[in-house]
Amino acid sequence: MIIIMLGAPGTGKGTVAGMLEERLGIKQVSTGDIFRKNIQEGTELGKLADSYMSKGELVPDDVTINIVADRLEKPDVQKGIILDGFPRTVAQAEALDTILSNKGKKVDMVLNLITPEEEIIERVVSRRVCSNPECKTIYNVIMNPPKQEGICDKCGSHLVQRQDDNEETIKARIRTYMEQTSPLVEYYKTKGVLRTEEVSQRINHLGKDVADEVERDIKNNIL
Numbered sequence: 001m002i003i004i005m006l007g008a009p010g011t012g013k014g015t016v017a018g019m020l021e022e023r024l025g026i027k028q029v030s031t032g033d034i035f036r037k038n039i040q041e042g043t044e045l046g047k048l049a050d051s052y053m054s055k056g057e058l059v060p061d062d063v064t065i066n067i068v069a070d071r072l073e074k075p076d077v078q079k080g081i082i083l084d085g086f087p088r089t090v091a092q093a094e095a096l097d098t099i100l101s102n103k104g105k106k107v108d109m110v111l112n113l114i115t116p117e118e119e120i121i122e123r124v125v126s127r128r129v130c131s132n133p134e135c136k137t138i139y140n141v142i143m144n145p146p147k148q149e150g151i152c153d154k155c156g157s158h159l160v161q162r163q164d165d166n167e168e169t170i171k172a173r174i175r176t177y178m179e180q181t182s183p184l185v186e187y188y189k190t191k192g193v194l195r196t197e198e199v200s201q202r203i204n205h206l207g208k209d210v211a212d213e214v215e216r217d218i219k220n221n222i223l
């Protein structure tokens with residue numbers, strides 16, 4: 001099962017992917033998390049990625065595609081994978097199709113999340129994430145606070161704010177999404193695998209309803 005999480009920054013890709021990982025028992029792989037881990041560890045890849053991420057721009061396609069191609073070889077994703085934040089350009093989507101077809105696989109579902117822009121900005125500036133790279137649970141100080149301020153409910157590690165979660169960078173990230181990533185909605189619609197869900201405060205609170213529906217449909221083989 002290959003699932004892609006598509007959507008503008010802050011729409012809840014990581015939140016819903018985390019729920020689906022637990023429920024379906026398939027691994028969530030976020031390219032953003034891979035880059036952030038490299039930045040934290042001070043690797044060459046981290047330095048390169050940081051120079052783009054801090055401006056709200058995309059890391060170049062060749063770099064990103066190679067990382068995902070290597071990750072797709074690992075044993076823990078042979079049963080399935082939830083790709084969170086990849087692909088983000090048509091070139092990445094085409095490369096993914098080629099990699100998968102060489103393995104006799106294909107994209108099964110693209111979960112496209114939509115949220116009004118003003119809500120995105122509010123969500124992102126109030127997001128906190130668990131600093132433990134094995135946990136990475138996502139919180140929101142307004143909408144989904146931890147039980148104890150600054151501490152992860154699940155593993156007890158400190159919560160941190162992402163460097164790109166400020167108003168200026170989030171606006172640039174939304175522009176980048178509109179210009180480079182939004183054409184993928186049409187790309188996957190044409191392939192018949194797109195599933196669009198609205199996740200705003202009014203409905204689908206914290207994405208749980210979306211995860212419930214997707215889990216039910218996958219278990220009943222309705223895609």
Ligand code: AP5
Pocket residue numbers: 007008009010011012013014015016030031032033035052053056057058059060064084085086087088092123124126127128138139140141143144173199200201204205206207208
């Ligand atoms: P990435 O880490 O993927 O960031 P993003 O796409 O900007 O998305 P976010 O992680 O900010 O948001 P999300 O949709 O996961 O929302 P979340 O669940 O956290 O990428 C970062 C950077 O890395 C990119 O800018 C780029 O530079 C680079 N990069 C990554 N992949 C790349 C690629 N393929 N190619 C090139 N460059 C790449 O939720 C957000 C907040 O809202 C949380 O606080 C959460 O608690 C809250 N929330 C979630 N759902 C709800 C809800 N339904 N109601 C209320 N609140 C909610």
Ligand code: MG
Pocket residue numbers: 013014015030032084
């Ligand atoms: Mg995310």
